[in-house]
Amino acid sequence: MNHQNLYLPYLMTIEKVTEEAPFVKTFRLKFKNEEEGSRFSFHTGQFGEYSVLGEGESTFCVASPSTRKGYIECTFRQMGRVTTALSNLEVGDTIGFRGPYGNVFPVDDWKGRNILFVAGGIALPPMRSVIWTCLDTRDNFKDITILYGARSVDALVYKHELKEWNERPDVNLVLTVDPGGETPDWNGQVGFVPTILDKLSPSCENTIAVVCGPPVMIKYSFPVLKRLGFEDENIFTTLENRMKCGFGKCGRCNVGKVFVCKDGPVFTLKQLNELPAEY
Amino acid sequence: MEIQKKSISKASLQKLIEKLNANGRKIIAPVKKENLVEFGFISGLEQMAEDYILTNQSAKSAAFPKFEKLFSYEVTKNGITQSDSGNTEFPELVLLGVRPCDADGFTSLSAIFTWDYHDTQYTDRLNKTTLISISCSKCDDYCFCTSVDGHPGNTKGSDIQLTRLESGDYLAEIITEKGITVMNLAPELFANAPAVEKEKYLALVPSRFKAGEIAGKIKSLFENDIWIEQSLRCLGCGACAFVCPACACFDIQDESKGKNGIRLRCWDSCGFSLFTLHTSGHNPREVQSQRWRQRLMHKFSYMPERLDVLGCVGCGRCSRACPVDMNIMEHLINISEVQA
Numbered sequence: 001m002n003h004q005n006l007y008l009p010y011l012m013t014i015e016k017v018t019e020e021a022p023f024v025k026t027f028r029l030k031f032k033n034e035e036e037g038s039r040f041s042f043h044t045g046q047f048g049e050y051s052v053l054g055e056g057e058s059t060f061c062v063a064s065p066s067t068r069k070g071y072i073e074c075t076f077r078q079m080g081r082v083t084t085a086l087s088n089l090e091v092g093d094t095i096g097f098r099g100p101y102g103n104v105f106p107v108d109d110w111k112g113r114n115i116l117f118v119a120g121g122i123a124l125p126p127m128r129s130v131i132w133t134c135l136d137t138r139d140n141f142k143d144i145t146i147l148y149g150a151r152s153v154d155a156l157v158y159k160h161e162l163k164e165w166n167e168r169p170d171v172n173l174v175l176t177v178d179p180g181g182e183t184p185d186w187n188g189q190v191g192f193v194p195t196i197l198d199k200l201s202p203s204c205e206n207t208i209a210v211v212c213g214p215p216v217m218i219k220y221s222f223p224v225l226k227r228l229g230f231e232d233e234n235i236f237t238t239l240e241n242r243m244k245c246g247f248g249k250c251g252r253c254n255v256g257k258v259f260v261c262k263d264g265p266v267f268t269l270k271q272l273n274e275l276p277a278e279y
Numbered sequence: 280m281e282i283q284k285k286s287i288s289k290a291s292l293q294k295l296i297e298k299l300n301a302n303g304r305k306i307i308a309p310v311k312k313e314n315l316v317e318f319g320f321i322s323g324l325e326q327m328a329e330d331y332i333l334t335n336q337s338a339k340s341a342a343f344p345k346f347e348k349l350f351s352y353e354v355t356k357n358g359i360t361q362s363d364s365g366n367t368e369f370p371e372l373v374l375l376g377v378r379p380c381d382a383d384g385f386t387s388l389s390a391i392f393t394w395d396y397h398d399t400q401y402t403d404r405l406n407k408t409t410l411i412s413i414s415c416s417k418c419d420d421y422c423f424c425t426s427v428d429g430h431p432g433n434t435k436g437s438d439i440q441l442t443r444l445e446s447g448d449y450l451a452e453i454i455t456e457k458g459i460t461v462m463n464l465a466p467e468l469f470a471n472a473p474a475v476e477k478e479k480y481l482a483l484v485p486s487r488f489k490a491g492e493i494a495g496k497i498k499s500l501f502e503n504d505i506w507i508e509q510s511l512r513c514l515g516c517g518a519c520a521f522v523c524p525a526c527a528c529f530d531i532q533d534e535s536k537g538k539n540g541i542r543l544r545c546w547d548s549c550g551f552s553l554f555t556l557h558t559s560g561h562n563p564r565e566v567q568s569q570r571w572r573q574r575l576m577h578k579f580s581y582m583p584e585r586l587d588v589l590g591c592v593g594c595g596r597c598s599r600a601c602p603v604d605m606n607i608m609e610h611l612i613n614i615s616e617v618q619a
Binding site for chain 1: 352354391395398399544549558563569573581585
């Protein structure tokens with residue numbers, strides 16, 4: 001029996017702050033206590049509870065890949081009380097972190113397959129962890145395609161990394177912005193993610209699809225993938241239900257008999273089909 | 280372990296209370312507060328309410344308080360200091376006069392708080408609590424323990440169970456190690472059990488439906504209109520969850536004063552619209568019928584399936600507390616009868 005207070009966060013120092021897009025920031029975090037840091041490990045797809053003491057906790061996926069040790073990164077949009085408090089912090093400040101929680105993307109099972117990433121808006125961060133995990137072990141996979149869309153050019157996150165992926169010969173990156181969100185010098189696609197996905201028509205042959213985005217994007221992307229012949233068990237997503245505890249007690253993320261925080265956040269479409277649509 | 284049967288007189292029970300008090304344990308028992316019976320601290324048997332069916336609130340706050348500190352923190356010049364006083368602040372409690380359904384409520388709570396991750400905040404409190412239940416000689420129209428695998432003399436969850444005999448003495452069943460520890464504080468107060476049939480002293484609670492059958496049935500009714508019909512008058516006030524001995528949903532909040540503060544947890548309810556609301560405005564359970572369905576599904580389908588326990592002990596408190604008179608027992612009978 002583990003006799004520790006599950007609610008007590010690790011203390012982390014903000015080592016680097018990156019402004020990704022308006023109201024979107026990435027924090028690189030390091031453990032204050034080195035011993036805790038060396039004991040810590042996570043797998044891609046897992047999430048944590050990030051806290052500003054006095055304001056509360058917020059749930060985000062770990063946005064950095066599990067292949068890179070010594071730090072974790074999180075990317076968040078300033079939306080509510082906690083993310084506003086986080087936004088006001090600077091390099092050197094301290095935040096709390098609990099985790100890692102939840103299940104993982106089974107990247108080891110994807111060896112030898114093509115990977116298609118479909119992401120929208122602020123949902124690229126959870127996928128970035130998987131993308132880099134795959135790119136850091138690039139030889140394990142065949143073609144890697146990334147389709148990423150945002151409301152506007154401005155709202156695309158990880159701009160420097162998008163540039164890097166775009167320049168890599170072993171990554172096929174397709175960027176799109178919603179109609180009206182383009183700038184005069186925009187040379188990517190214009191259209192909603194499901195539309196561009198349809199236009200792109202990637203082959204389902206030996207391919208794993210990872211889809212992450214706002215509910216409406218996911219809703220319209222699944223049918224496109226189905227039409228392209230993707231099997232339900234080869235389509236992965238990560239659910240973003242509201243959470244508090246992170247370990248299956250507080251009841252918030254309960255959908256059917258599963259707890260998104262315990263049995264998820266990573267699910268295949270096959271698993272989602274067995275759940276009530278309460279996510 | 281096998282249940283030991285003893286008896287204890289009223290005078291001896293009074294002495295036991297004094298002994299427990301002297302031993303540093305706080306005693307909580309049903310106390311009359313105006314026209315309500317609620318749990319409160321007592322130092323003598325005369326303070327304990329008699330003639331009550333159930334307390335207004337359940338006993339769950341002994342191990343899962345309405346509001347509790349998880350840890351405290353201080354923002355200093357060099358960063359943040361967090362301090363966790365562990366279980367040292369948790370009192371040694373004896374809950375006297377708890378009803379068997381309330382004692383069994385801890386079985387459901389324990390299942391939630393100990394599956395996979397072990398929530399020591401809860402288990403440490405429960406480990407410091409001894410439950411002395413008193414079996415029910417009376418019930419009312421809201422009681423339905425016998426429909427959910429319970430019984431007015433159910434010993435599950437209790438450490439000691441007392442049953443009042445016509446002589447005024449109590450039959451004392453010593454059920455667990457914790458019960459033995461209490462008895463061993465003053466073994467001279469316990470006499471040999473008289474040859475009595477416990478059943479004779481128990482209320483007759485009619486069985487209205489079978490929980491096992493509901494579990495299978497309710498799953499097939501997910502898309503049924505019954506949830507809309509049943510919840511039309513639900514206000515979403517959450518009173519049902521707050522009086523429930525088996526509801527464990529909670530919220531986590533920070534409370535600060537200057538540079539100091541605490542992180543706390545407090546009861547919450549799946550019946551509140553804010554419970555699942557995303558920051559984006561998206562809400563997976565947007566309307567009250569979905570939340571009512573979640574309440575019953577969780578208790579009668581998801582919990583039995585995942586944790587092998589029901590999330591209901593049949594105390595009927597939710598029906599008594601409901602300001603718009605939604606009666607859970609009637610609704611469950613309804614569900615057992617509806618054609619899928």
